[in-house]
Amino acid sequence: MFVSRGLVVGFTVALAGVLLAGCGTRLNKAPVEDRGTSSNHASSPSVQPGTVVATPIKPLPGAENAGKPGYYTVKPGDTLIRIGLETGQGWKDIARWNNLENPNLIEVGQVLRVTSTVPAPPSAAAAAVAADTGVVTRPVASSSIAPAPAASAASAPKAPVSAPASTASAASAPAAAPAASPAAAGDEEVAFIWPASGALLAGFDEVRNKGYDIAGKAGDPVLAAADGRVVYAGAGLRGYGNLIILKHNNTFLTAYAHNQALLVKEDQTVRRGQKIAEMGNTDADRVKLHFEIRRQGKPVDPARYLAAR
Numbered sequence: 662m663f664v665s666r667g668l669v670v671g672f673t674v675a676l677a678g679v680l681l682a683g684c685g686t687r688l689n690k691a692p693v694e695d696r697g698t699s700s701n702h703a704s705s706p707s708v709q710p711g712t713v714v715a716t717p718i719k720p721l722p723g724a725e726n727a728g729k730p731g732y733y734t735v736k737p738g739d740t741l742i743r744i745g746l747e748t749g750q751g752w753k754d755i756a757r758w759n760n761l762e763n764p765n766l767i768e769v770g771q772v773l774r775v776t777s778t779v780p781a782p783p784s785a786a787a788a789a790v791a792a793d794t795g796v797v798t799r800p801v802a803s804s805s806i807a808p809a810p811a812a813s814a815a816s817a818p819k820a821p822v823s824a825p826a827s828t829a830s831a832a833s834a835p836a837a838a839p840a841a842s843p844a845a846a847g848d849e850e851v852a853f854i855w856p857a858s859g860a861l862l863a864g865f866d867e868v869r870n871k872g873y874d875i876a877g878k879a880g881d882p883v884l885a886a887a888d889g890r891v892v893y894a895g896a897g898l899r900g901y902g903n904l905i906i907l908k909h910n911n912t913f914l915t916a917y918a919h920n921q922a923l924l925v926k927e928d929q930t931v932r933r934g935q936k937i938a939e940m941g942n943t944d945a946d947r948v949k950l951h952f953e954i955r956r957q958g959k960p961v962d963p964a965r966y967l968a969a970r
Contacts, residue, residue, distance in 0.1 A: 721770045722759075722772070723772030724771075726772045731774065731775060733747075733748055733773050733775045734772050735767050735769050735772075735773065737769050739769075740898070741764045742895075742897050742898050743898055744773065744775065745906070746958065748957075748958040749908075749914050749957045751890075751892030751893065752892065753927070754777070754892070755773060755774070755775055758776075759774055849910045849911065849912045851909050852887060853886045853915075853954065853963075853966045853967055854884065854886055854968075855884075855968070855970075856875070856884045856886045856915075856952050857875045857881060857882070857883055858877075858881075859875045859877035859950070860876045861873060861874070861875060861876075861970075862875065862876050865961075867960065871953055871960035872916070872952050873952045874952075875950045875952060877940040877948060877950060878940070878948060879941055879948050880921065882939065882940070883905075883937055883938035883939065884934050884937065885915075885933055885935045886907075886933065887909050887913075887915065889908055889930075889931060890907065890908050890930050891906070891907060891929045891930075891937075892906050892914070893906040893927060894906075894925060895923075896943065896944075900944060901918040902918055902941070902942075902945060903919065903920040903923055903943045904918045904920070905917045905920070905923055905937055905938055907931065907937075912956055912957055913956060914953075914955040914958070915953065915954050916955065917937065918945075918950070918951035919940075919942055919944060919945040919948075919950065919951055920940060920943065920950070921942070922938060922939040923937070
């Protein structure tokens with residue numbers, strides 16, 4: 662059979678093209694996924710195709726205030742209750758100053774405002790208004806023992822333990838209170854009394870015992886060492902059991918730990934010598950009252966403020 666030379670040549674060229682196309686397909690590799698942005702690669706010649714470029718981490722709230730007076734950086738294991746004790750403030754005040762809708766949600770590295778004398782971080786709505794109008798608002802400081810706005814039980818960091826209303830209303834000051842000792846020179850004046858009448862089991866040590874341990878029997882009265890406001894009543898602080906914290910002014914807090922019953926509630930105002938709890942052994946090896954005096958959040962030796970026995 663006669664076959665045209667032109668047809669043979671055309672067929673050969675077409676076959677070669679198909680083969681070359683197949684070879685080209687096999688040699689080309691699939692593209693590597695680039696999770697970075699094109700702008701990053703264009704501006705940084707050291708970044709190779711296929712390199713995963715990390716997304717910048719958003720700073721935690723208040724990071725710009727880290728290290729400044731009046732602010733506190735959250736550490737591992739912190740709770741708002743402990744931060745309040747360490748800074749001499751009530752946890753509700755700290756929650757309000759920092760616009761915390763849920764006081765249980767704080768992050769390590771977050772910076773919190775812990776005094777009323779520095780500007781409060783604005784809420785989202787307030788920040789938007791300030792941006793539009795240029796108006797800056799500042800909080801008005803309240804009295805150190807005035808009742809704070811009550812927070813709902815659902816928002817409290819761990820449920821506080823409180824006594825029935827009938828028990829709390831029955832609490833009263835004893836007929837004779839121990840003698841008081843004037844506060845150390847230079848401090849806001851607070852006349853403290855002994856919160857319990859038992860023997861001293863352990864004295865103050867900055868490392869091992871940040872207050873006094875006072876002996877007693879289960880149910881013995883625990884007295885408020887000075888006038889103040891209840892800024893915490895509950896069992897949410899590990900190592901303290903059923904705990905009451907009183908704020909006396911902008912300088913002093915007192916803490917009363919290991920009680921079997923709490924006779925006052927948060928935001929309640931109490932008077933010096935008033936029965937606020939009953940002695941117990943919650944989170945302790947024996948019945949005792951652990952009592953602390955804290956000056957601007959730092960534990961101090963109660964011997965400086967209590968009359969000698």
